Amino acid sequence: MDPVTLIGAGVGTVGAVVAAPAVLAAAGFTAGGIAAGSIASYLMSTAAVANGGGIAAGSVVATLPAAGAAGIPLAGQAVVGALGAAVGAIASMASNCTS
Template sequence: MGLLTFVGIAVGAGGAVVSAPFVLGAIGFTSAGIAAGSYAATMMSTAAIANGGGVAAGSAVAVLQSAGMAGLSTAATGAVGTIGATVGGLVAALI
């Protein structure tokens, strides 16, 4: 593994973990709840229609809203970092 790939992995992992809260807020998963008229509101509406009026516990919408309100759990931070590292490593390898 070359230095560029290593740097790509490190930047990808760190960047993903640091930016996750900002991205969640930007799409509407805020600490005050789902923002009206946002992408998150559309996701919640679609999930509620598909589930007969409610949003299922453990669904993508529920997990993202939990992360938007309380921050990422340790497991979620690890997962986001792993995905970011993978993407960063792939981009560096392509360069």
């Protein structure tokens, strides 16, 4: 992998990990719980209706409120960082293409 792609992957990793808490809050997963009228409240409502009134334990909709309230755990940061690295590397490689 060339140095520019490595830099892109690094920037993607850091950017994703730093931005993740702000993205969660913007979606409505806040430290005070799920914000009324937000994307988070829509997701929670939709999941509850689909599951007969409950939220499946371990589902994305069940774990995001905890991440919004307490922060993203280390394992979650690793996943977010890996996804950011992949996006950064792909964007870097795409921008390096010459014809």
